[in-house]
Amino acid sequence: MSFFNYFCKNTIDMSKLISHLSYPIYIGDFFSDLDAFIFQMQPKVSKVYILVDENTHLHCIPTLIRNSSVLANSEILEIESGENQKNLDICFHLWQTLAENNADRNTLLINLGGGVISDMGGFIASTYKRGIRFINIPTSLLAQVDAAVGGKTGIDLGVLKNHIGCFSNPEAVFVNPIFLDTLSNQEITSGIGEILKYSLIDRYELWDEFKSYHFNEISKWENLIESSLEIKTKIVKLDPSEKGLRKILNFGHTYGHAFESLSLQEKPEAPLLHGEAVALGIICELWHSVKKNNFPIHVFNEIKEFIFQNFRTYPIEEKGIDTVIDLMKKDKKNTEQNISVILLNNIGDVQFDSFVSEQEVRECLLYFISQ
Numbered sequence: 001m002s003f004f005n006y007f008c009k010n011t012i013d014m015s016k017l018i019s020h021l022s023y024p025i026y027i028g029d030f031f032s033d034l035d036a037f038i039f040q041m042q043p044k045v046s047k048v049y050i051l052v053d054e055n056t057h058l059h060c061i062p063t064l065i066r067n068s069s070v071l072a073n074s075e076i077l078e079i080e081s082g083e084n085q086k087n088l089d090i091c092f093h094l095w096q097t098l099a100e101n102n103a104d105r106n107t108l109l110i111n112l113g114g115g116v117i118s119d120m121g122g123f124i125a126s127t128y129k130r131g132i133r134f135i136n137i138p139t140s141l142l143a144q145v146d147a148a149v150g151g152k153t154g155i156d157l158g159v160l161k162n163h164i165g166c167f168s169n170p171e172a173v174f175v176n177p178i179f180l181d182t183l184s185n186q187e188i189t190s191g192i193g194e195i196l197k198y199s200l201i202d203r204y205e206l207w208d209e210f211k212s213y214h215f216n217e218i219s220k221w222e223n224l225i226e227s228s229l230e231i232k233t234k235i236v237k238l239d240p241s242e243k244g245l246r247k248i249l250n251f252g253h254t255y256g257h258a259f260e261s262l263s264l265q266e267k268p269e270a271p272l273l274h275g276e277a278v279a280l281g282i283i284c285e286l287w288h289s290v291k292k293n294n295f296p297i298h299v300f301n302e303i304k305e306f307i308f309q310n311f312r313t314y315p316i317e318e319k320g321i322d323t324v325i326d327l328m329k330k331d332k333k334n335t336e337q338n339i340s341v342i343l344l345n346n347i348g349d350v351q352f353d354s355f356v357s358e359q360e361v362r363e364c365l366l367y368f369i370s371q
């Protein structure tokens with residue numbers, strides 16, 4: 001039985017374990033498992049802090065506290081929501097709050113939120129007093145299928161996404177679909193952008209399944225959410241620190257990060273969300289795949305049409321091309337002047353360590369804005 005059905009049909013207070021990693025991932029109605037997990041941690045947890053933003057404070061904390069006796073005396077650390085909070089100033093403030101409250105090395109930090117909370121919370125925990133333990137409870141679809149799993153923690157450096165950070169594993173990850181009910185359509189679409197990535201890097205059957213679902217029926221996506229976590233944990237197990245294979249999880253991200261940064265600069269009030277930007281980045285990296293790796297053009301056209309019909313696009317103007325290229329050149333995955341991208345020979349047949357020139361990127365962006 002898939003975890004979503006499990007969650008929806010099963011009234012017993014239990015969750016399912018699917019981790020291939022050194023730490024467990026509980027999926028489903030996890031509350032009693034969470035209590036037991038924290039209770040059994042050694043050395044004993046001295047104090048629990050829960051990092052939230054205003055949305056997860058309002059919508060998720062009541063459910064969590066109501067269902068968990070261990071968390072009854074926890075302290076809440078709240079930040080504003082949004083990618084622009086993922087910076088050193090906010091870290092400083094949070095480290096200072098922990099220090100003022102005499103948080104010791106047996107403190108546990110619970111990151112309750114989307115990708116910003118798990119990325120930054122993981123970074124704060126990994127660096128405070130050289131590292132305290134943390135648990136991720138992802139509440140956005142994007143964090144549930146991607147950001148909260150795999151040990152990547154960090155913050156942005158100005159507009160440069162995730163430029164500062166470290167690999168550091170949580171003690172455990174607890175995923176409960178109940179939290180998806182609180183998300184906006186745009187946040188669901190953003191999470192689906194990462195599920196699209198998993199479908200295309202893994203196998204044709206997943207892409208077939210992916211395009212058969214409607215974005216507004218997230219309860220039907222149970223298989224794909226579970227498949228995404230399976231794919232991610234298997235890849236991360238083989239290459240935890242991204243020396244090789246794990247790079248394929250960056251498919252669509254070199255362009256995606258640049259689009260996301262551009263939109264943050266140009267439209268800070270309504271920027272592209274991460275997964276929306278990745279979907280647009282996938283079009284561009286597939287365009288290079290057609291040119292350089294003979295990716296089938298009819299499959300490219302089908303995927304491109306699908307993305308343009310279902311995801312928000314971003315109006316890049318010709319004069320913005322240089323800005324996008326500059327942002328891409330600063331991507332941490334590059335070597336010297338080469339721009340690193342992930343290319344596909346076909347769906348499920350991925351080549352990492354591929355590079356494109358500035359001129360090729362320019363041609364691709366001209367194509368993208370002509371669509």
Ligand code: GLY
Pocket residue numbers: 146147149150152246249250
């Ligand atoms: N989000 C890509 C990774 O975790 O490697």
